[in-house]
Amino acid sequence: xxxxxxxxxxxxRLEEALIMADVGARTTAGVVGQLEQEATSxxxxxxxxLQERLIELLAGIAKTGTDTIDLRHEPTVIMxxxxxxxxxxxxxxxxxxxxxxxxGKTVLLGAAxxxxxxxxxxxxxxxxxxxxxxxxxPEGSDPGAVAxxxxxxxxxxxxxxxxxxxxxxxxxxxxxxxxxxKVRRVIGKQMPDAPHETLLTIDSTTGQNGVRQAKxxxxxxxxxxxxxxxxxxxxxxxxxxAIAGELQIPVKLIGIGETLxxxxxxxxxxxxxxxxxx
Amino acid sequence: MFDALAEKLQETLSxxxxxxxxxxxxxxxxxxxxxxxxxxxxxxxxxxxQFTQTVKERCLGAGVLGQLNPGQxxxxxxxxELTALMGGSSAGITFxxxxxxxxxxxxxQGSGKTTATAKLARxxxxxxxxxxxxxxCxxxxxxxxxxxxxxxxxxxxxxxxxxxxxxxxxxxxxxxxxxxxxxxxxxxxxxxxRLHIDERLMQELKxxxxxxxxxxxxxxxxxxxxxxxxxxxxxxxxxxxxxGVVMSKLDGDARGxxxxxxxxxxxxxxxxxxxxxxxxxxxxxHPDRMAQRILGM
Ligand SMILES: Nc1nc2c(ncn2[C@@H]2O[C@H](COP(=O)(O)OP(=O)(O)OP(=O)(O)O)[C@@H](O)[C@H]2O)c(=O)[nH]1
Ligand SMILES: Nc1nc2c(ncn2[C@@H]2O[C@H](COP(=O)(O)OP(=O)(O)OP(=O)(O)O)[C@@H](O)[C@H]2O)c(=O)[nH]1
Ligand SMILES: [K+]
Ligand SMILES: [Mg+2]
Ligand SMILES: [Mg+2]
Numbered sequence: 250x251x252x253x254x255x256x257x258x259x260x261x262r263l264e265e266a267l268i269m270a271d272v273g274a275r276t277t278a279g280v281v282g283q284l285e286q287e288a289t290s291x292x293x294x295x296x297x298x299l300q301e302r303l304i305e306l307l308a309g310i311a312k313t314g315t316d317t318i319d320l321r322h323e324p325t326v327i328m329x330x331x332x333x334x335x336x337x338x339x340x341x342x343x344x345x346x347x348x349x350x351x352x353g354k355t356v357l358l359g360a361a362x363x364x365x366x367x368x369x370x371x372x373x374x375x376x377x378x379x380x381x382x383x384x385x386x387p388e389g390s391d392p393g394a395v396a397x398x399x400x401x402x403x404x405x406x407x408x409x410x411x412x413x414x415x416x417x418x419x420x421x422x423x424x425x426x427x428x429x430x431k432v433r434r435v436i437g438k439q440m441p442d443a444p445h446e447t448l449l450t451i452d453s454t455t456g457q458n459g460v461r462q463a464k465x466x467x468x469x470x471x472x473x474x475x476x477x478x479x480x481x482x483x484x485x486x487x488x489x490x491a492i493a494g495e496l497q498i499p500v501k502l503i504g505i506g507e508t509l510x511x512x513x514x515x516x517x518x519x520x521x522x523x524x525x526x527x
Numbered sequence: 528m529f530d531a532l533a534e535k536l537q538e539t540l541s542x543x544x545x546x547x548x549x550x551x552x553x554x555x556x557x558x559x560x561x562x563x564x565x566x567x568x569x570x571x572x573x574x575x576x577q578f579t580q581t582v583k584e585r586c587l588g589a590g591v592l593g594q595l596n597p598g599q600x601x602x603x604x605x606x607x608e609l610t611a612l613m614g615g616s617s618a619g620i621t622f623x624x625x626x627x628x629x630x631x632x633x634x635x636q637g638s639g640k641t642t643a644t645a646k647l648a649r650x651x652x653x654x655x656x657x658x659x660x661x662x663x664c665x666x667x668x669x670x671x672x673x674x675x676x677x678x679x680x681x682x683x684x685x686x687x688x689x690x691x692x693x694x695x696x697x698x699x700x701x702x703x704x705x706x707x708x709x710x711x712x713x714x715x716x717x718x719x720x721r722l723h724i725d726e727r728l729m730q731e732l733k734x735x736x737x738x739x740x741x742x743x744x745x746x747x748x749x750x751x752x753x754x755x756x757x758x759x760x761x762x763x764x765x766x767x768x769x770x771g772v773v774m775s776k777l778d779g780d781a782r783g784x785x786x787x788x789x790x791x792x793x794x795x796x797x798x799x800x801x802x803x804x805x806x807x808x809x810x811x812x813h814p815d816r817m818a819q820r821i822l823g824m
Contacts, residue, residue, distance in 0.1 A: 334637025374669035456569030456753025
C-alpha cells in the first residue's frame with residue numbers, strides 16, 4: 250500500500266497516486282490534507298488504518314445522491330448523453346440486454362443520433378444483440394422527432410423502458426447543446442415527467458475536462474447519473490470522483506468491456522480501492 | 528476557454544512581469560502556479576515535475592533574477608521550454624517514392640480513428656491531388672464498416688471492405704494488393720479501437736503492420752485524455768513504433784496536456800489536429816499554438 254513506510258514522502262506519494270488517477274489537483278489536495286491532519290493529530294495511526302481511512306474518504310466523496318435508477322414509470326424513459334466516442338451507444342446496448350435478461354423488462358430503443366455516419370446501423374445491431382425493438386428515423390432527420398416517436402411507441406406498446414440514444418457532442422458547442430435540450434423538451438411533451446433518467450457517459454481516460462463536460466451537460470439537461478465507461482483499461486476514472494465531489498452527480502454504472510455483459514452497477518468502495526491500488 | 532487556474536497563472540505571471548526584481552521565493556511561487564496549471568491541463572505528473580525543474584533551473588541560473596525585467600524573462604522561458612517540448616514545426620506525411628504510400632491508423636476505442644481516416648484521405652486528396660483508398664479493417668465494432676463506407680465515400684476515397692467475416696490482417700493484405708492494382712497513391716488502413724493492454728488485439732495490430740509495411744503509423748489520441756495518455760502511447764510505441772500522432776477533438780475546450788505528455792514521453796511528433804466532426808475540420812498541428820493553449824496564454 251501507499252503507507253508501508255511512513256515518512257515525509259508518504260504524502261507526496263499519495264498526492265502523486267491520486268493525480269495520476271485523474272482525481273485532479275483540487276480534490277487531491279482536499280483528501281491528502283484531511284488525511285495528513287488526521288494522522289498528525291493521532292486520530293488515525295499506522296499504515297493499515299491510514300489505508301482504510303483513505304479509502305473511506307474517497308468512497309465518501311464518490312457516494313452522492315441517488316445511485317440507483319427508478320424503473321417504476323410506465324414506461325421509464327432513459328436518455329444517454331455525452332461527448333463524442335465516450336460509449337453512449339454501446340452502453341445502451343448493454344443496458345437493454347441487462348434490463349431484459351436480468352430484470353425481465355421489455356425495452357424499446359430510440360435512435361435519436363441521426364447525425365453520425367452509421368450511428369443508426371450501430372444501434373440497430375445492438376438492438377438485435379440485446380433482443381429488443383428499435384425506432385429509427387432517416388439519417389439527418391430531426392432527432393427530437395425520433396425521440397418523440399420512440400416514447401410514443403413505447404407507451405402504445407406498453408413497454409417497460411424506452412432508451413434514447415443521442416449524438417455525441419462537445420459541451421462547448423452551444424448550438425448542439427441547445428439541440429440536446431430541445432430533444433429533452435420534446436420527450437417531455439410526449440410524456441410530461443420524461444425523461445426520468447438522463448445518463449452522462451464519461452470515458453475513464455478523460456482528464457480534468459470531465460468536470461467541464463459534466464457541468465455543461467447538466468446545465469443543458471439535468472443529469473441524473475454518470476456511466477463511467479472503459480474501466481477495463483489502465484485508466485482509473487478518477488475524474489468521476491472530482492465530478493461527484495464538485496457537482497454532486499453520482500456514478501451509477503460502469504462499463505468494463507465491449508460485450509453485452511460488460512456493464513456493472515457502481516460500487517464506491519471498490520472504485521476507491523482501485524483508485525489507489527498500485 | 529480559459530478556466531480559473533489558467534487565469535490564476537496569468538495573474539501570477541503578470542504579477543511577476545510587472546515587478547522590477549525577483550527573489551528565489553517569487554520563482555518558487557510562480558513554479559507552483561505553473562505546476563497547477565499544467566496538471567489542470569492534464570500534462571502528465573512526471574512530465575510536469577521534470578518541466579518545472581528545468582524551467583526553475585533556467586530561471587535561477589541565467590542571471591534572470593538580476594535582469595531588468597525578470598518577470599517577462601520567466602514567461603519567456605516557460606513558453607520556450609513548452610514549445611521545445613511540443614516539437615518543432617509540423618512534418619506531415621512523407622510519401623513513398625513507390626506508391627501506394629500506406630498509412631496505418633491505430634488507437635483506443637472511440638478516439639477518432641475512422642473519422643481521421645476519412646479526413647486524412649480528404650486532406651491528401653485536396654492538398655496533393657492524391658488518389659486515395661481506405662481499408663475497413665475493423666470487423667468488431669457494430670457498423671464500423673458501414674461508417675467507413677459512408678465517411679470514406681464522402682471524402683472521395685475508394686473504400687475497400689470485405690464485411691466482417693474475414694480476418695483484419697487478411698483484409699489489410701487484400702486491400703494493399705488492390706490499391707497496387709488500381710494504382711492508388713495512398714492507402715489508409717482503419718483499424719478497430721483497442722486497449723494497449725489487450726494482448727490479442729495488440730498482436731493483431733503488429734500482424735497488420737507486418738502485412739502492409741506502412742510508411743506511416745498514426746496514433747489517434749483524444750485531446751481530452753488525462754494522465755493515462757502516457758501509458759497508452761508508451762505501449763503503442765513499444766508494440767508498433769508509431770510515427771506520429773493525430774490529436775482529435777481539439778475543437779473542445781480541453782487544454783490538451785495529453786499532447787505534451789505523449790510528445791515528451793515517446794518523442795513522437797503530433798502531426799495533425801482534428802477539430803470537428805466534419806471532414807474538412809482537420810489541419811496540420813501547430814506546436815507553438817498548443818503550448819499557449821496548455822498554459823492558457
Ligand atoms: N474497452 C471498452 N470499450 C468500450 C466500452 N464502452 C464502449 N467502448 C467502445 O468505445 C467505442 C465508442 O463507443 P460508442 O458506444 O460508439 O460511443 P458513443 O458515445 O456512442 O460515440 P458517438 O455516438 O460517436 O459519440 C466503441 O469502439 C466501443 O466498443 C467499455 O466499457 N470498454
Ligand atoms: N467534435 C469532434 N468529434 C470528433 C472528432 N473526431 C472524431 N469525432 C467524433 O468522435 C466519435 C468517435 O469517432 P470515430 O472516428 O468513430 O472513432 P474511432 O476511433 O474510429 O472509434 P472506434 O472505431 O469505436 O474505436 C464520433 O462521434 C466522431 O464524430 C473531432 O475532431 N471533433
Ligand atoms: K482500470
Ligand atoms: Mg453513439
Ligand atoms: Mg472506428
